[in-house]
Amino acid sequence: MQLSLESVRAVMGLRPDILPGLVLERAQPRTNRLAATVLTLVHAQGLRLGATGKAQLAAANARRTEYAHLTGIAAEHAHLTVLKGAAVEHCYPDGILRTSHDVDLLIPDEDELWAAVAAVDAARPGAEPAMSLLESPGRRDWAVALTWPAPESDLEYPYAAEFVTAAFTGDNSTVPLRPGHPDNPEATQLLCIAEELFQQKPRGRDVLDAAVLMDATGDAGRPALLRAAAQWRLAPELLRLAEAVAAVPQLRCRAAAGLAQDLAQPAAAETARRSTGADRAPRTRYGFFLGRGPALPRTVVEERQGLTMVRCPVGGFLLVDGPVVSPELVDAACRQWPQAALPG
Known part of the structure; x- marks a missing residue:
């Protein structure tokens, strides 16, 4: 197994002679997400990072430290x-x-x-x-x-x-x-x-x-x-x-x-x-955040008037089946749970 600038270039379908700055540019989009890897490979090979590269590498290390913490x-x-x-x-x-x-x-x-x-x-x-x-x-x-x-x-x-x-x-x-x-x-x-x-x-x-x-x-x-x-x-x-x-x-x-x-x-x-056919998929319901007011130390799922609210340590969420939530539905939830708050 070889992890190097050469192999990273190949993974992204780049020419072997493309400059490191262009490698980093291509590494950043969602289709690759290899920026931190490219930065550390450039550093390991003794190439110049410059002020911009050093700042980006410091940010990547800070994120890594934060997530470990x-x-x-x-x-x-x-x-x-x-x-x-x-x-x-x-x-x-x-x-x-x-x-x-x-x-x-x-x-x-x-x-x-x-x-x-x-x-x-x-x-x-x-x-x-x-x-x-x-x-x-x-x-x-x-x-x-x-x-x-x-x-x-x-x-x-x-x-x-x-x-x-x-x-x-x-x-x-x-x-x-x-x-x-x-x-x-x-x-x-x-x-x-x-x-x-x-x-x-x-x-x-x-x-x-x-x-x-x-x-x-x-x-x-x-x-x-x-x-x-x-x-x-x-x-x-x-x-x-x-x-x-x-x-x-x-x-x-x-x-x-x-x-x-x-x-x-x-x-x-x-x-x-x-x-041969579909398996039964889980029903996914999404939480529409209604603020910190309805928070509870333990998580409970409450049903009222056809509405479902999850009350948990970080707030309250109205459970919905899709990404679009009507203002009328949010108003109804706020009437049922007075601690809730409209977004914004």
Whole structure:
């Protein structure tokens, strides 16, 4: 496995002689998200960063430090697993950063999740909360986010912490929500990246992450990874990742081609299973924030006059089924819960 400016250029489909400044420019958009990695590779190779590059690298390191600190706060209140982010960067070469705009924490226990959310919220006053509720037969799952401005610049990407009770929520059609995660940490992170392919094509960062994780898994860990891919119904998506890594020879990831070969049959089997009909997807309801007033120390879901309010440690949320909420619905919620407040 080789992680270098050469291999990063190849991952993004750039010429091998393109200047580092242009590599950084191409690394920044959502389609790649490799800026911090490029900055640290430039620094490691002794190339000039200049004032702008040093400031960007300092901002990336500050974000990394902040997320490590907040993960520690959350861990005081919950049994958690870091998804992607620092858990993947652990497999990067020493001194090379992974670009992480947010920190994702898996906390399967609902009470522990809300305790961790409350603790991080208290540590970062003024954070803007958001939440979704996923309802499946016999269980409910939460996705909660806190977002706040970067400490030194309003032009920088906002900081965010995301908390979920389930990492694998499916495709809303043929793949249902699957609770839990593999015992092997590299398998967990690979499957998290594969899960995201239900919503988007592999990005440059995804290919790089997959390469370092596949290299860390090696031949010895492949049987367990294949079993996990089958159990969490992600063999087709993991195959796409393996093929994307194998298509970049500059990465020198020997494990990718072998993994792709071993995934061919389970991927075909899973694709055939999906073709037989839809699985029952969880019902997703979105939280429309109605202020801090309705907050409660413990999370409750209240039903009144056909309206549903989630009252939790960070405020109150009106549950809705789509992105558009009528003013009349918000007014009705405020009448039922006088502590609520209209946005703005």
